[in-house]
Amino acid sequence: MESVVISCIQPRSMVFFFDMSNMKNIDQETKESFMRVAIAMAKKAAKAGDVPIGAVIVREGQIIAEGYNRTEAEQDPTLHAEMIAIREAARVLGAWRLLGCEMYVTTEPCVMCAGACVLSRLDAVYVGCESPKSGAAGSVKDILTAGDLNHTLVYEQGILRDDCADLLKSFFSHLRTRKQKEESQMGVTK
Numbered sequence: 001m002e003s004v005v006i007s008c009i010q011p012r013s014m015v016f017f018f019d020m021s022n023m024k025n026i027d028q029e030t031k032e033s034f035m036r037v038a039i040a041m042a043k044k045a046a047k048a049g050d051v052p053i054g055a056v057i058v059r060e061g062q063i064i065a066e067g068y069n070r071t072e073a074e075q076d077p078t079l080h081a082e083m084i085a086i087r088e089a090a091r092v093l094g095a096w097r098l099l100g101c102e103m104y105v106t107t108e109p110c111v112m113c114a115g116a117c118v119l120s121r122l123d124a125v126y127v128g129c130e131s132p133k134s135g136a137a138g139s140v141k142d143i144l145t146a147g148d149l150n151h152t153l154v155y156e157q158g159i160l161r162d163d164c165a166d167l168l169k170s171f172f173s174h175l176r177t178r179k180q181k182e183e184s185q186m187g188v189t190k
């Protein structure tokens with residue numbers, strides 16, 4: 001029932017804890033510092049023309065993997081920030097189970113990435129802003145927070161939310177402006 005109430009009031013920050021043994025009591029300042037690195041990664045994606053989403057994976061207070069969206073750059077629908085970071089972390093650890101690891105990602109993961117977060121046995125996923133059209137942590141589907149799969153994790157949304165949301169807003173606003181310019185130029189040359 002709690003999640004129903006939470007989704008009705010649409011809070012700026014949501015926290016779900018399913019497996020208390022995964023809790024590490026990471027303080028807010030630490031979470032924000034890792035999210036800032038994820039934001040820096042997201043900016044790299046935007047520079048290359050991709051939707052600005054960035055992710056880092058942390059183990060024992062150290063970043064072991066990073067990723068940013070490269071779907072457009074590589075023309076590969078699986079190259080989301082989270083997938084790249086998960087693959088890199090598994091390579092670094094030499095293990096597909098990312099035990100003792102947490103992810104910081106600027107935007108609520110999609111269905112594919114949320115599935116990969118569960119499959120890789122991450123301890124926790126910390127998210128910046130929600131993704132109303134494709135989020136799989138409650139926005140559209142509920143894979144990360146439903147708690148009915150074979151692995152549950154700590155999920156928290158709202159870490160530097162405004163900064164993460166602004167990245168997306170300005171990216172899409174630039175895209176719209178560019179499209180309008182292109183369309184008006186085409187109109188002139190017709």
Ligand SMILES: [Zn+2]
Nearest residue numbers: 080109110113
């Ligand atoms: Zn994704």
